[in-house]
Amino acid sequence: MTRFDVVVVGAGPAGSAAALTAAQAGASVLLLERGPFPGAKNVHGGVIYGRVLDDLVPRWWEQAPIQRWVTRRSLMMATGAQALSVDYRNGAWAEPPYNGAIAYRSEFDSWLAGVAERAGARLVCSTTATALLRGPDGSVRGVRTDREGGEVEAGVVIACDGANSLLAREAGLRPSGSAEDFALGAKEVLALPRDEIDRRFGLTGREGAAMEVLGCTADVPASAFLHTALDTVSVGVLVPAADLARSRIRPEELIAEVKAHPAIAPYLRGAELKEYAAHLVPDGSRAVLPRLAGPGILVCGDAAGLVLTAGPWLEGVNFAIGSGIAAGEAAAAAVRAGDTGAAALAGYRSRLESSFVLGDLHRFRDVPHLMRSERMRRYPRLACDAAERLLTVDNPRPKPGVTTVLREVAAAHGARMRDLARDGWQLLRSFG
Amino acid sequence: MRVAAALKLVDLRPDVDPLTGVVRESHRRDAHTLGVSPADQAALETALRIAEARGGEVAAVSVGPPAAEAVLREALTVGAARAVRVELPTAGPHGSASSATVAAALASVVGPDGPAPAELVVCGDASLDRGSGAVPAFLAEELGAAQALGLVAVSAAADGAARPGERGELHAVRRLDRGHREVLRVPLPAVMSVEAGTAELRRAPLPALLESTDGRVETALAPAPRTGVSGFPQRAEPFRPGPRPLPGPDPSGDALRRAIAVTTSPAGRPPRRTVAAAPEEAAAELLRYLRETGHLRGG
Numbered sequence: 001m002t003r004f005d006v007v008v009v010g011a012g013p014a015g016s017a018a019a020l021t022a023a024q025a026g027a028s029v030l031l032l033e034r035g036p037f038p039g040a041k042n043v044h045g046g047v048i049y050g051r052v053l054d055d056l057v058p059r060w061w062e063q064a065p066i067q068r069w070v071t072r073r074s075l076m077m078a079t080g081a082q083a084l085s086v087d088y089r090n091g092a093w094a095e096p097p098y099n100g101a102i103a104y105r106s107e108f109d110s111w112l113a114g115v116a117e118r119a120g121a122r123l124v125c126s127t128t129a130t131a132l133l134r135g136p137d138g139s140v141r142g143v144r145t146d147r148e149g150g151e152v153e154a155g156v157v158i159a160c161d162g163a164n165s166l167l168a169r170e171a172g173l174r175p176s177g178s179a180e181d182f183a184l185g186a187k188e189v190l191a192l193p194r195d196e197i198d199r200r201f202g203l204t205g206r207e208g209a210a211m212e213v214l215g216c217t218a219d220v221p222a223s224a225f226l227h228t229a230l231d232t233v234s235v236g237v238l239v240p241a242a243d244l245a246r247s248r249i250r251p252e253e254l255i256a257e258v259k260a261h262p263a264i265a266p267y268l269r270g271a272e273l274k275e276y277a278a279h280l281v282p283d284g285s286r287a288v289l290p291r292l293a294g295p296g297i298l299v300c301g302d303a304a305g306l307v308l309t310a311g312p313w314l315e316g317v318n319f320a321i322g323s324g325i326a327a328g329e330a331a332a333a334a335v336r337a338g339d340t341g342a343a344a345l346a347g348y349r350s351r352l353e354s355s356f357v358l359g360d361l362h363r364f365r366d367v368p369h370l371m372r373s374e375r376m377r378r379y380p381r382l383a384c385d386a387a388e389r390l391l392t393v394d395n396p397r398p399k400p401g402v403t404t405v406l407r408e409v410a411a412a413h414g415a416r417m418r419d420l421a422r423d424g425w426q427l428l429r430s431f432g
Numbered sequence: 433m434r435v436a437a438a439l440k441l442v443d444l445r446p447d448v449d450p451l452t453g454v455v456r457e458s459h460r461r462d463a464h465t466l467g468v469s470p471a472d473q474a475a476l477e478t479a480l481r482i483a484e485a486r487g488g489e490v491a492a493v494s495v496g497p498p499a500a501e502a503v504l505r506e507a508l509t510v511g512a513a514r515a516v517r518v519e520l521p522t523a524g525p526h527g528s529a530s531s532a533t534v535a536a537a538l539a540s541v542v543g544p545d546g547p548a549p550a551e552l553v554v555c556g557d558a559s560l561d562r563g564s565g566a567v568p569a570f571l572a573e574e575l576g577a578a579q580a581l582g583l584v585a586v587s588a589a590a591d592g593a594a595r596p597g598e599r600g601e602l603h604a605v606r607r608l609d610r611g612h613r614e615v616l617r618v619p620l621p622a623v624m625s626v627e628a629g630t631a632e633l634r635r636a637p638l639p640a641l642l643e644s645t646d647g648r649v650e651t652a653l654a655p656a657p658r659t660g661v662s663g664f665p666q667r668a669e670p671f672r673p674g675p676r677p678l679p680g681p682d683p684s685g686d687a688l689r690r691a692i693a694v695t696t697s698p699a700g701r702p703p704r705r706t707v708a709a710a711p712e713e714a715a716a717e718l719l720r721y722l723r724e725t726g727h728l729r730g731g
């Protein structure tokens with residue numbers, strides 16, 4: 001049987017980062033991917049926060065296949081007909097070291113896997129890991145794949161096989177997932193000429209826009225997003241799987257609702273649908289205390305539920321890369337020391353705790369729950385109504401004061417100022 | 433028995449305008465959308481099965497740019513013994529080479545004097561990128577071999593008929609119109625082309641994938657290109673029959689009758705006409721008819 005120091009399953013951002021790190025540390029590494037190439041199966045809104053790569057791939061922005069750099073971020077609160085936006089622009093984000101990048105995952109994942117390959121990792125595609133191999137003491141000793149002669153022995157297996165991780169479940173590191181543990185992300189890729197995108201979103205050169213929208217899907221607590229690539233725009237929704245199931249609405253219907261919103265439709269008029277995709281996203285707030293390691297196995301990225309879902313914001317790729325780096329280091333160190341038992345691999349968790357990965361997840365752990373609450377879901381409408389009252393010139397009546405408007409609008413929505421203050425405080429505490 | 437499989441690197445996901453069928457050239461192309469057509473995969477599998485059944489080796493051959501080496505490496509992992517990439521001496525994109533040029537390039541490798549001579553060459557019947565299936569026919573001509581094209585089944589088994597010193601033959605099934613099938617006995621040397629459904633390409637075993645194929649793809653330079661027809665007519669725009677003037681409705685009828693006359697198709701088919709004439713006149717008559725019905729332009 002072939003043997004590698006480290007076998008990484010899944011060539012998403014987590015897997016490639018783990019393979020790259022372990023290979024750089026001198027381990028022999030096999031990187032298995034079930035798709036025909038890395039990224040073939042990956043769905044993603046489009047914004048990648050790449051600073052986590054700075055140490056691993058110096059000046060990564062010069063080689064990574066980036067479509068646009070985010071220089072405009074906005075949060076829109078919408079109702080059926082209204083929209084209120086906070087729009088932030090920063091031209092400096094279009095220059096190194098950049099902030100957010102918009103890329104196609106099929107290209108980005110292939111690139112990162114290529115970096116791992118050049119560092120010495122062996123990438124094998126169109127190959128699915130179907131089971132764990134175990135030693136007599138029950139510790140993980142390798143993986144079985146769906147190919148003839150397809151058993152591979154490993155010092156450490158790193159499971160980076162995504163949200164619906166077979167290996168983490170088989171290792172007993174994750175209870176079999178229920179709908180409550182996941183959100184569904186669905187998106188369309190729409191083609192528009194590049195200059196048309198530049199004009200509609202007010203961009204030049206490689207500048208890009210990322211917009212998050214709350215409240216434009218009436219019956220479901222979904223958040224929506226728009227991201228610009230060079231000549232396509234992704235439009236999608238993110239919705240808790242349980243709520244989606246209860247609503248009996250199909251995800252593509254939600255996207256249609258978003259696209260038809262009067263504040264969004266003008267951005268997309270005449271665009272041609274290129275692609276539709278949907279994927280599970282683990283609810284990160286449940287991952288704050290996941291089990292991340294067992295004897296001979298580490299779990300990273302979506303497979304470990306390490307995704308930040310703070311309201312409309314979704315960050316998974318940077319968490320996947322961050323956890324992949326930590327796992328690659330821990331695995332290589334364990335192999336070098338000749339001890340891959342659970343205790344030896346426990347260093348992985350402490351690495352994550354001292355990094356942004358578990359730090360941020362811990363800080364924002366209450367946000368997903370808060371955002372789903374009945375009260376929170378009323379706020380987009382409340383904010384829009386308040387803006388409408390403040391911005392409507394109702395002469396000859398005199399202008400109302402801001403506090404009066406807030407109180408009246410809150411009362412009209414059955415919310416008390418006290419609740420507003422409390423929710424505001426709670427959000428501030430989570431984000432602050 | 434030496435068998436060759438001819439594989440062509442193509443764009444697996446061409447951007448086709450859904451209305452006109454025109455392949456747009458402008459779209460993003462990356463390494464992942466390049467590969468071989470399903471028919472070429474079937475050709476490789478057929479070649480492997482025949483070589484296994486009859487004892488022999490398969491050489492995978494591709495006329496194409498350096499990127500084609502990826503598909504040749506894959507052929508090595510599923511069991512091809514050799515892989516040869518043939519470089520055309522012309523500068524232009526490989527896709528624009530004529531079928532005759534590609535066939536001559538293949539023949540320079542798999543022909544009796546080439547670096548990978550073969551008694552049997554298996555090709556896909558047509559590649560995904562507007563392939564016309566003409567390369568195998570040209571190749572057979574080039575090699576002076578028998579040709580059996582558009583096959584749906586090939587029996588790999590050795591038929592006892594091949595006596596020592598004789599090359600033997602293969603049995604194959606070809607698709608005909610109206611669901612008919614034709615069973616062929618194909619003498620060797622031969623060129624075959626197979627449809628995609630003929631055989632499903634096997635998956636490489638993991639150990640074969642882990643073995644390095646570095647340096648195992650040989651390259652050869654093709655002879656100078658021929659001027660010749662490409663198998664596929666290059667059209668400036670998609671075919672669309674020209675408009676045909678139809679007689680207007682009888683103006684004496686009432687509005688309802690006139691409306692019915694313009695919205696329904698004329699009753700019955702146009703009467704059949706049989707022309708008995710000398711070949712030139714008959715041809716002229718045919719052309720005139722095709723122009724009249726809008727199937728031919730000009731004149």
Ligand SMILES: Cc1cc2nc3c(=O)[nH]c(=O)nc-3n(C[C@H](O)[C@H](O)[C@H](O)COP(=O)(O)OP(=O)(O)OC[C@H]3O[C@@H](n4cnc5c(N)ncnc54)[C@H](O)[C@@H]3O)c2cc1C
Binds near residue numbers: 048
């Ligand atoms: C609609 C949507 C929008 C998103 N938007 C953003 C965003 O804007 N920004 C952001 O940072 N994050 C976003 N995310 C989240 C992000 O996509 C994920 O968090 C990230 O991809 C996780 O990376 P990963 O490597 O852990 O898993 P994945 O990217 O899912 O990779 C797992 C890999 O493992 C392979 N695999 C699975 N099982 C096996 C097996 N048994 N054997 C072999 N291979 C296997 C898969 O083919 C895949 O390549 C979004 C997600 C969705 C669904």
